[in-house]
Amino acid sequence: EPEVTQTPSHQVTQMGQEVILRCVPISNHLYFYWYRQILGQKVEFLVSFYNNEISEKSEIFDDQFSVERPDGSNFTLKIRSTKLEDSAMYFCASSGPPVAGDKDTQYFGPGTRLTVL
Amino acid sequence: AQTVTQSQPEMSVQEAETVTLSCTYDTSENNYYLFWYKQPPSRQMILVIRQEAYKQQNATENRFSVNFQKAAKSFSLKISDSQLGDTAMYFCAFEWGAQKLVFGQGTRLTINP
Numbered sequence: 001e002p003e004v005t006q007t008p009s010h011q012v013t014q015m016g017q018e019v020i021l022r023c024v025p026i027s028n029h030l031y032f033y034w035y036r037q038i039l040g041q042k043v044e045f046l047v048s049f050y051n052n053e054i055s056e057k058s059e060i061f062d063d064q065f066s067v068e069r070p071d072g073s074n075f076t077l078k079i080r081s082t083k084l085e086d087s088a089m090y091f092c093a094s095s096g097p098p099v100a101g102d103k104d105t106q107y108f109g110p111g112t113r114l115t116v117l
Numbered sequence: 118a119q120t121v122t123q124s125q126p127e128m129s130v131q132e133a134e135t136v137t138l139s140c141t142y143d144t145s146e147n148n149y150y151l152f153w154y155k156q157p158p159s160r161q162m163i164l165v166i167r168q169e170a171y172k173q174q175n176a177t178e179n180r181f182s183v184n185f186q187k188a189a190k191s192f193s194l195k196i197s198d199s200q201l202g203d204t205a206m207y208f209c210a211f212e213w214g215a216q217k218l219v220f221g222q223g224t225r226l227t228i229n230p
Contacts (some may be wrong), residue, residue: 031216033218035218037160041220041222042208042220042222043162043208043218043220044220045211045217045218045219048216048217055216057218058217082221089160091162093162093218095199100154104212104213104214105150105152105164105167106164106212106218107164108154108161108162108163108164110159110160110161111160111161111162113160
């Protein structure tokens with residue numbers, strides 16, 4: 001069964017460093033998302049991406065964050081200068097294509113645990 | 118703005134019992150989707166069940182079923198014959214138009230042997 005994959009599973013970085021989190025969505029999906037979950041809290045939306053551009057972003061997704069689909073398979077989240085409060089689990093999700101009613105069901109990757117020291 | 122509320126932070130039942138997790142939401146949209154996701158200790162987000170708002174029939178997936186009350190904006194999850202592997206955090210989520218998922222705060226469910 002197709003699945004969303006994410007690398008690395010755990011990333012430790014120093015405050016102020018740049019990190020890139022990588023995701024490979026399900027191959028025929030068209031909509032891509034990043035969410036984050038601070039330990040013990042609910043899952044929060046960061047950004048959605050469709051047709052090579054951002055569809056929507058939350059207040060959390062400030063200028064320190066960027067997303068890219070550099071090729072036909074990868075979807076990346078970059079944090080330019082990490083802060084302590086960026087420590088969280090980051091989930092990638094994908095959905096689509098708009099057939100069989102599956103456009104609106106998001107499938108999640110296993111997450112990347114980011115620890116900022 | 119859509120909001121999702123899960124009023125039960127924690128629940129605990131014995132193995133083989135039936136348990137119901139509550140979820141309410143607020144939206145002005147008419148066509149939308151509702152989901153229950155399970156998050157075990159591994160923290161992976163696993164889709165349990167989904168409900169299309171335009172369908173009156175409640176969704177079922179094996180031991181999991183929902184009670185969807187559109188007028189009341191209520192979407193509860195029933196787990197029958199609960200198993201130890203059902204122990205997890207459960208999140209209710211709302212989605213509209215291939216946009217973001219809005220999650221509730223979660224309910225931590227423990228199944229005791």
